[in-house]
Amino acid sequence: MRGKIRTILVTGAAGFIGSEFIRQKVKDKGVKIIAVDKLTYAGDIKRFAEVKSKFKFYRADIANRSQLEGIFKTHRPSTIIHFAAETHVDRSIHDVRPFIDTNISGTQNLIDLVRKYETDKMIHISTDEVYGDSTTGWFKETNPIRANNPYSATKAAAEHLIRAAIRTYQFPAIIIRPSNNYGYWQYPEKLIPVVILKALNNEFVPVYGKGKQIREWLHVSDCARAVDTILKKGQLGETYNVGTYFEQTNIKTVEMILKKMNKPKSLIKFVPDRPGHDFRYSVDCTKLEKLGWKAKVDFNTGLDHTVDWFLSNLPWVEQKRKLLQLFWKKVYKT
Numbered sequence: 608m609r610g611k612i613r614t615i616l617v618t619g620a621a622g623f624i625g626s627e628f629i630r631q632k633v634k635d636k637g638v639k640i641i642a643v644d645k646l647t648y649a650g651d652i653k654r655f656a657e658v659k660s661k662f663k664f665y666r667a668d669i670a671n672r673s674q675l676e677g678i679f680k681t682h683r684p685s686t687i688i689h690f691a692a693e694t695h696v697d698r699s700i701h702d703v704r705p706f707i708d709t710n711i712s713g714t715q716n717l718i719d720l721v722r723k724y725e726t727d728k729m730i731h732i733s734t735d736e737v738y739g740d741s742t743t744g745w746f747k748e749t750n751p752i753r754a755n756n757p758y759s760a761t762k763a764a765a766e767h768l769i770r771a772a773i774r775t776y777q778f779p780a781i782i783i784r785p786s787n788n789y790g791y792w793q794y795p796e797k798l799i800p801v802v803i804l805k806a807l808n809n810e811f812v813p814v815y816g817k818g819k820q821i822r823e824w825l826h827v828s829d830c831a832r833a834v835d836t837i838l839k840k841g842q843l844g845e846t847y848n849v850g851t852y853f854e855q856t857n858i859k860t861v862e863m864i865l866k867k868m869n870k871p872k873s874l875i876k877f878v879p880d881r882p883g884h885d886f887r888y889s890v891d892c893t894k895l896e897k898l899g900w901k902a903k904v905d906f907n908t909g910l911d912h913t914v915d916w917f918l919s920n921l922p923w924v925e926q927k928r929k930l931l932q933l934f935w936k937k938v939y940k941t
């Protein structure tokens with residue numbers, strides 16, 4: 608039986624983007640939110656502490672089918688918003704196993720349970736990285752997917768499972784491919800918070816290769832709004848890119864941050880490039896814009912707010928810095 612109340616189950620709810628989606632969605636009086644997260648090193652309930660009384664949270668692993676099924680049985684969600692994933696490319700290069708477990712097996716568990724419990728809709732958050740890279744033009748949703756790193760390969764595999772289910776079982780899903788997100792609460796293992804954190808401590812700021820890679824930046828609040836727009840107006844069976852058309856080289860982004868923090872460029876240290884590093888991602892968002900969504904936050908303003916946020920939340924940043932140092936020590940013996 609399909610759920611009668613609009614109950615939304617959000618996976619990866621304690622992550623960077625999932626928690627922003629929750630913070631926005633709790634304002635919607637028409638929905639009940641069930642949040643699920645394994646709380647890996649990347650998950651943190653502090654991200655949604657200010658709104659935690661407004662939804663039910665389960666610490667659960669989507670790769671654990673029986674744990675997940677218990678939540679489906681209890682709540683019979685009518686919609687799934689699936690953010691949960693292992694997300695850090697460097698870790699996937701070091702060890703892809705957790706990525707296979709969560710991103711592929713976990714997604715298949717959701718597909719199975721959505722079918723079994725006749726959930727109305729599953730919104731699957733994928734990534735622009737599934738396209739691989741391109742030096743020219745903007746990827747359209749119809750472009751082939753050609754993932755180049757272990758992380759994006761697992762995201763592409765998950766998409767293929769969803770796509771196959773759509774075709775085989777008329778599975779009620781929509782796929783979303785956002786570009787690079789940035790903003791408050793981002794785990795400092797991605798470019799922008801890494802630079803802020805390193806510069807804050809007057810440490811060398813590592814930049815891969817010569818920093819010539821190009822990324823398209825999307826503020827996390829715009830990304831979460833895009834997910835909500837697609838949830839409300841997107842067509843089942845379709846895929847939507849999310850981006851801003853604002854792209855620039857990583858070195859330019861690093862220099863902008865250092866300038867905002869009054870730190871010298873001499874902190875920049877070029878390090879050997881990431882193996883297989885994608886040169887440029889860029890997506891065409893015409894299809895999403897036709898649903899009425901447009902990015903609101905321009906990069907310069909968004910970056911100002913992000914730097915300010917990190918500087919105003921030093922205890923959280925320090926806690927993550929310690930976690931990261933442990934990881935770097937283990938992996939890179941630094």
Ligand SMILES: NC(=O)c1ccc[n+]([C@@H]2O[C@H](COP(=O)([O-])OP(=O)(O)OC[C@H]3O[C@@H](n4cnc5c(N)ncnc54)[C@H](O)[C@@H]3O)[C@@H](O)[C@H]2O)c1
Nearest residue numbers: 619621622623624645646647649650668669691692734788
């Ligand atoms: N951050 C970006 O720039 C970006 C861009 C495009 C797409 N995406 C996609 O958006 C989604 C969210 O990304 P994010 O940046 O918020 O990632 P994140 O790493 O900040 O959060 C991921 C969350 O998933 C949880 N999780 C991991 N494994 C789990 C499991 N087995 N069961 C339950 N929960 C689990 C983690 O604890 C964490 O809270 C991901 O699917 C990612 O691939 C991210």
